[in-house]
Amino acid sequence: EPEVTQTPSHQVTQMGQEVILRCVPISNHLYFYWYRQILGQKVEFLVSFYNNEISEKSEIFDDQFSVERPDGSNFTLKIRSTKLEDSAMYFCATKGTSADTQYFGPGTRLTVL
Template sequence: EPEVTQTPSHQVTQMGQEVILRCVPISNHLYFYWYRQILGQKVEFLVSFYNNEISEKSEIFDDQFSVERPDGSNFTLKIRSTKLEDSAMYFCARGTSGPNEQFFGPGTRLTVL
């Protein structure tokens, strides 16, 4: 099955600025996830989103982060005031009809200066 597309592929921002990362599912899925991967490190779970609600979030996903699916299609991750340590690859993943399998998008590289 096709995965998701993510935009932009690379985002450079100044510390303190807001960024919005977008995930566009190829078809209509119910389960969405955001993960991040700091350079050279393992993939870390941020948040899961099911039926237009957050179902679980990690300790990384603090008040600076938010997710939404504003138009029923795009799935967005917003970081309100970026910090240097937010620099990472951010991956969107989607689930199939069953919740287990997760297929990842190509990622957005976020660089905070």
């Protein structure tokens, strides 16, 4: 069964450093999303991306965040200057045009020291 994959599984970084989280969507899916889950809290929407542009973003998704699909396959989330409070699990999700639901990847655990 096709699945969403994410790399790395765990990223440790120093505060102020840039990180890039990568996602490989399910083939032929065209809608892409990033969510995050701070430890012990609920899963929160960050951004949706379709047709090479952001469709919607939450208030969490400030100027420090960006997304792109650089090579037509990978979908990336960049955090320019990480803060301690960015420590969380980051989940990529994708959806096909005919599907009604999103399928989530296993997540990247980001630890900012």
